[in-house]
Amino acid sequence: MATVRVYVTLKPALLDSAGRTVAASLxxxxxxxxxxxxxxxxxxxxxxxxxxxxxxAMCDRLLANPVIEDYRYEVVA
Amino acid sequence: MATVRVYVTLKPALLDSAGRTVAASLxxxxxxxxxxxxxxxxxxxxxxxxxxxxxxAMCDRLLANPVIEDYRYEVVA
Numbered sequence: 204m205a206t207v208r209v210y211v212t213l214k215p216a217l218l219d220s221a222g223r224t225v226a227a228s229l230x231x232x233x234x235x236x237x238x239x240x241x242x243x244x245x246x247x248x249x250x251x252x253x254x255x256x257x258x259x260a261m262c263d264r265l266l267a268n269p270v271i272e273d274y275r276y277e278v279v280a
Numbered sequence: 281m282a283t284v285r286v287y288v289t290l291k292p293a294l295l296d297s298a299g300r301t302v303a304a305s306l307x308x309x310x311x312x313x314x315x316x317x318x319x320x321x322x323x324x325x326x327x328x329x330x331x332x333x334x335x336x337a338m339c340d341r342l343l344a345n346p347v348i349e350d351y352r353y354e355v356v357a
Contacts, residue, residue, distance in 0.1 A: 204315070210322050225323065237328040238281070239325055245287050246302065249316040261311055265302070272348070 205253040206280040211267045212243035253278050281355040282330040288344045289320035330355050 206232050220240045226240040246266055248258070258276055267274040290296050296318045303317040314326055325335070330340055344351040 212307045228342055231329055236328040238327055241324045242320040245320040247318045251313040264309060265305055
């Protein structure tokens with residue numbers, strides 16, 4: 204059994220409005236040292252075996268939208 | 281300037297219905313090797329300086345709901 208974490212993030216060129224809102228809230232709470240916030244997803248997969256080509260296929264077909272999102276992944280166990 | 285990534289995940293005891301749905305969709309697409317999926321958030325912070333106590337305070341006060349979520353963080357740059 205393998206645990207794979209896929210991280211899906213909005214492409215840097217795109218405005219992350221949820222991130223902007225969180226950044227503004229942090230500033231209001233007194234965390235003025237925060238310059239910018241971007242929010243993405245962590246998708247943790249429990250798989251029989253890690254197979255890089257299969258994980259890439261999952262990302263391209265379902266987990267990420269390649270038009271607006273980037274992804275990376277790591278095997279954690 | 282420091283880049284800090286905070287990962288917020290649902291506590292393991294709680295049902296992750298979005299994750300269940302993604303797992304079912306992956307199986308339907310032919311990825312039968314996926315046993316379970318859990319979905320969390322990645323929150324990337326650009327800060328003036330990394331200060332562990334401040335990041336923990338942000339997590340406890342805004343970024344995570346400690347009743348139902350766990351968090352971890354890493355400094356990436």
